[in-house]
Amino acid sequence: MKYIVMECRESYAVLLDEEGRFVKAASLHYEVGQTVENPVLMRDIPPSDKADPLRKRLRPLAGTAAALAACLVLVFGLRFYQSHMTVYSSILLSINPAVRMDLNREGEVIELAGANEDGVLLLERYDGEGKSRLTVTEELIDRAIDMGFLSEGGRISFSIDTPDEVLFQEYGLELREGVTAYLAERFTVTIEITAGTGESAAEPSAEDPAETEAQPQETFSPASSAAPETTAPAATQPPAETQAPTAPPQTQAPTAPPATQAPTVPSPPPATQAPTAPATAPAGDSGYGDSGYEPPDSDSSYEEQPEGDSAYAPEDSGDSAYEDDDD
Amino acid sequence: MKNEHELSEQVYKAKEDMDAADRLIRSYLPFIRSETARFLGRPPEEGRDDELSIAMIAFHEAIRGYSRSRGAFLSYAAMLIKSRLIDYRRREKRHQGQLSLDSSPTEEEPSLGDTLAGDPDHSEEIVLRDATRAEIEELSAQMKLFGVSLTDVADNCPRQQRTLAACCRAMQFAAGNPSLLDDFLRTRRLPIAALCEGSGVERKTLERHRKYLVALLLICTNGYELIRGHLKQVLKGGTAK
Numbered sequence: 224m225k226y227i228v229m230e231c232r233e234s235y236a237v238l239l240d241e242e243g244r245f246v247k248a249a250s251l252h253y254e255v256g257q258t259v260e261n262p263v264l265m266r267d268i269p270p271s272d273k274a275d276p277l278r279k280r281l282r283p284l285a286g287t288a289a290a291l292a293a294c295l296v297l298v299f300g301l302r303f304y305q306s307h308m309t310v311y312s313s314i315l316l317s318i319n320p321a322v323r324m325d326l327n328r329e330g331e332v333i334e335l336a337g338a339n340e341d342g343v344l345l346l347e348r349y350d351g352e353g354k355s356r357l358t359v360t361e362e363l364i365d366r367a368i369d370m371g372f373l374s375e376g377g378r379i380s381f382s383i384d385t386p387d388e389v390l391f392q393e394y395g396l397e398l399r400e401g402v403t404a405y406l407a408e409r410f411t412v413t414i415e416i417t418a419g420t421g422e423s424a425a426e427p428s429a430e431d432p433a434e435t436e437a438q439p440q441e442t443f444s445p446a447s448s449a450a451p452e453t454t455a456p457a458a459t460q461p462p463a464e465t466q467a468p469t470a471p472p473q474t475q476a477p478t479a480p481p482a483t484q485a486p487t488v489p490s491p492p493p494a495t496q497a498p499t500a501p502a503t504a505p506a507g508d509s510g511y512g513d514s515g516y517e518p519p520d521s522d523s524s525y526e527e528q529p530e531g532d533s534a535y536a537p538e539d540s541g542d543s544a545y546e547d548d549d550d
Numbered sequence: 551m552k553n554e555h556e557l558s559e560q561v562y563k564a565k566e567d568m569d570a571a572d573r574l575i576r577s578y579l580p581f582i583r584s585e586t587a588r589f590l591g592r593p594p595e596e597g598r599d600d601e602l603s604i605a606m607i608a609f610h611e612a613i614r615g616y617s618r619s620r621g622a623f624l625s626y627a628a629m630l631i632k633s634r635l636i637d638y639r640r641r642e643k644r645h646q647g648q649l650s651l652d653s654s655p656t657e658e659e660p661s662l663g664d665t666l667a668g669d670p671d672h673s674e675e676i677v678l679r680d681a682t683r684a685e686i687e688e689l690s691a692q693m694k695l696f697g698v699s700l701t702d703v704a705d706n707c708p709r710q711q712r713t714l715a716a717c718c719r720a721m722q723f724a725a726g727n728p729s730l731l732d733d734f735l736r737t738r739r740l741p742i743a744a745l746c747e748g749s750g751v752e753r754k755t756l757e758r759h760r761k762y763l764v765a766l767l768l769i770c771t772n773g774y775e776l777i778r779g780h781l782k783q784v785l786k787g788g789t790a791k
Contacts, residue, residue, distance in 0.1 A: 232701070
């Protein structure tokens, strides 16, 4: 093979072979333009397979970094899971059909379950997952109206079960205002809000919340207007029979609302409830008006849904709560 | 240690930049010479011993092939120089038994080179060489306009036979289309799309050997008869064997 010398540099020459290759070779006293044979060509050294020392040094670190990243993902994933996927609090909505809403830490509905037969019926073909608690409540009320469970003068009760007092107040106020505003045009209904305990699948142990909830009830019932009148018959009632129905609550009812409730809800509920309660009492004695102050009656109204009752009211909490209240 | 680090920095720079490589080789010429001397067992004679050139190209190879994982640069280069010199010596052994033109059988007789009647032949060769050199100078001047140097082309030249054949097919197609070459000279842009379509070579192959193709196409244009004569085997259409 003959090569033409194309370029001569100090350390090498560029040659052109007959096949059109340009190659570098040792410059053995060549001159440009010369034709040469048997040059000493420069060889290509394949790149070394070994990793760069820098990369080699970083390799153990890479493992650590990966582990760290995995930990971060795990921690944040767990946080997310806890706040979004696990049941933190629950609300028992009972119109007559009773429905339990399980909420996550963010207050979104993650599960709905019927707490009695009608409740199961109410939830048929309804998907409330991921919606806000208020939306679900409103939609369920709509359905209840459509299905004939709720009518003028009916009663809606919310039993809120949460380990967090602040949440209890927040949810209570929100539900009360929201539902009142939602139904304002159509119906007057009684809304009652109580602190429920332990019935739900919520993980907070039955003991702990019981203690903490004693306070929410104290603070909340005066603050939330209509409660005293109507919460009296709530599921927590039975054990406290003798004390609850006595005078104090009744006297409290008129005094408390004007004082504390005026700023929060200058609303129709208390005003309209008071008149409607007695008015509707004789007509529809389906567990509203009359139940308020006659424990046996309230009991019986709840005996219609015995599971709800029993599950609903760990005695201690209700008891202590009301004792405190009364004294 | 710090020196060594600096040196390997320089080597990495020289991989990209031929001028830097030249500078590096110039400054390490004493090292190259001493390595050669160690091999020969005597100091190499400038202009006489090919070994020195071999050592230089070995140093050049060392620059290109070096990576930090291969240890200190100088010991790597020394190792490479030594092995290249050994290769060279083995190769030269094949020519043993042949006499050097410069040597004379006995002291009194004239050297063999002088007994050859080669003068007229020699001058013809010189004429040819000068003509070729003129062509090459013209070619590299024109390549400069395209921003390509001969060293670039050598670095960019296809290594695989198959790729080389593909590039040559593209060149043959261009040689058969003078208008394409005119456009190429005028716009100074490689007509890759036309080459790709006309020769059936993959576009990627052409793009990867852009600089090499520039040189090939320039050789196809007017004025490089001697170089084309050298490449006639390829241009005739017989693909590289």
